[in-house]
Amino acid sequence: MESNKGMVGMALGSWLVAFAGGTLAGTLAWVLFGWSFLQGAFLGAVVFLVAGVLVSWVMTRPLPRPGEVKINPPTPAAKASATKAAPINVAPAPTAAQVKPTARLAGEEELASRKGDWKYEKEAAPAPAPKKKAAPKKAPAKKAAPKAAAAPDGRPAYLSDAPTGTADDLKKISGVGPKLEQTLNELGVWHFEQVAQFKKKDIAWVDERLRFKGRIERDDWVGQAKALANAKD
Secondary structure, eight states, X not given: OHHHHHHHHHHHHXXXXXXXXXXXXXXXXXXXXXOOHHHHHHHHHHHHHHHHHHHHHHHSOOOOOTTTSOOOOOOHHHHHHHHOOOOOOOOOOOOGGGOOOSSOOTTXXXXXXXXXXXXXXXXXXXXXXXXXXXXXXXXXOOOOOOOOOOOTTOOOTTOXXXXXXXXXXXXXXXXXXXXXXHHHHHHTOOSHHHHHTOOHHHHHHHHTTSSSTTHHHHTTHHHHHHHHHHHHO
């Protein structure tokens, strides 16, 4: 009775596992892969049936009863043949005393009389490698030219009355219109690089001469000018 109850329980457990697998497969196909509900339900049913049959067959397969499996012990003759091996006879190596020449070779005595004392001379030491010439000393770097002093009215030294080459389109900076660009040119601002160099004192000097004060920091002219200068390069 207990064995039958165990088999029934295992079968029910197998079908429950198959049901869970089929439900999961159908849900994934429906949600993740965009299948319709009927397609997902059909896939879940197929997975449920196949998995239920396989799992229940594996789990409820009867084990062999005691005494059904027999193992034949090895015979004494096989044990003896496995443990005993035929001895291997190894002939002893001939010693130096047992080897004797049968007859003298022709000219052996003449060769023996020509023997002399040989000496090996030491090899001469290799010549020292030529020394490398010292690299010429580099000329001292020229000192940088001193920066130009600011104008008496406080105008930054890097602002100029005329552009260096072609003037940049300062209207690309957000908040700068045609009139404001003309005002900046009159103050000596022609290029994005000049705006990118603005320090607090420079911003204060330019801001005093603009109609709308505080626009330089509010619109972040310095950050915009740096980006435009890098894009121009």
